[in-house]
Amino acid sequence: MARWILSVCLAVVCGTAALAQDARLKSLETGNDAGDWEAVGRLDINGRGFCTGALISPDLVLTAAHCLYEKATGERINHETVQFLAGWRNGRASAYRRVKRAVVHPEYIYDGAVSSARVRNDIALLELTHPIRNTTIEPFQTAPRPRTGAQVGVVSYGRDRAEAPALQEVCRVLSRRQGVLVTSCEVDFGSSGAPIFTFADGRAQIVSVVSAKAELDGNDVSLGTALGAPLEALRAQLEAGKGVYQHTPPIAARVVVGEGRGSTGAKFVKPSR
Template sequence: MKHVLIAILAWLGAVSVVSAQETDLRTLETGADVRGWEAVGRLDFRDGFCTAAMIRDNLILTAAHCVYTDAGRIRDANEFTFSAGLRSGRAEATRGVHSLVAHPQYEHSPNSIEDKNVAVDIAVLRLDQPIRRARIQPFRIDEQPTQGDQIGVVSYGRGRSEAPSLQEVCSVLGRQTGVVVMTCDVVQGSSGSPVFTLSDGAPRIVSVVSAIAQVGEDKVSLGTSLREPLQTLLSHFASLGPARPGGTQRVMRVGERNDTGAKFVRPSN
């Protein structure tokens, strides 16, 4: 995750990013603590990790930039391991990854972050085996949050990588051009973390953490306006066939490599 300052933040002006109602991060250390959050896990790859969450028994959701190397190569699927509910070195379930794809409109640029990319900074990864356990339930997707909404986030991060941390209450400062600006406390490794609202007492994902930015001297987090981009991504994923040798790499599977830095095909209108 990169600390960035992007033009979209200018319209926030002098908004105060601290709310008296917001809560601090709380480490989920025990089985009781993590209950209901077991479908959030750490997504490990060769040189780092992100956070991801299950949206089906065989699909996890994370940030698109997590599936790229700094050199712009899409990582091979077998570089990833997903550990659901990981805490103190033990996971509720551990799976490899069979295939993955980023949003078709996401264009990876490791040296800069633009609002158009933050708005679609999501990827889905298909697990090599489904996770079907009663206590590990995939999360549903809810409507995009609006300014003033209270949200929460579950994340792993640098300095707290061995157990998930929950911030029960943070706030939406605003939303523009598909980017949600939030006060949620995230750090490196928190990329891909699910952002939740509570609907009928059940947490539902409304955004995915993409980046850190600044409003004045205050740190804020940036995420996607999730629902429509996710529908586009899932439709794109369902339509993909095998990667085309010598052509545009459309989906990465175990054993296949993409060293060309090729971009995904945009869906036709």
């Protein structure tokens, strides 16, 4: 663990100059700006909050698992109260869909100590009631996780940008270990589940999902969940007919934000939602 913490800290120190090259957030308020990102949408959670999600097929939305849990009680939210607003901006969406089924990673646990294990399993798939078949909304493909130092980007909603998403076209992978990507991408409340993209071959492909905002060696960073095997596990659950809502009892204990450090070496200063 010590070696891992050291490697992350060195990545941040060595990457300080690179951080200055990160692109600033650009609001996607107009149709021209948002045209390539219509498959990213706001997930309205039970009428009391929101996350970010992205279509990876006409009827599947990729997001963070913790978006499906109540903060106060730790109970699983009835996903039938969740609505996906594709391309939401300035009070309108390109498509509106409710969620029919939802699965979270089988090893994800909402309670317990904040750790890299919790982050790397913080992934969920939502099956919509009806596929979105719209020529302006093209689902994204996924790609293998990028190497350390690679340029990535993120499209997300947030506390101060709830009515239109924002694009950060250039941020960087500072480190990757144990299924967790540490990036310099800017995130805030509402950014949970936001897709992190690579732009290989000039096409945006999802390589990670935002799990949390964190602080590492005095720098704000974002922690992302790797895809690959975790995503395949979720697809398998849906194919097996799982994902129907079942009430779960409240958890016995919850972590207070800022109490712990994961093996990523990052201090979890607050959740993204």
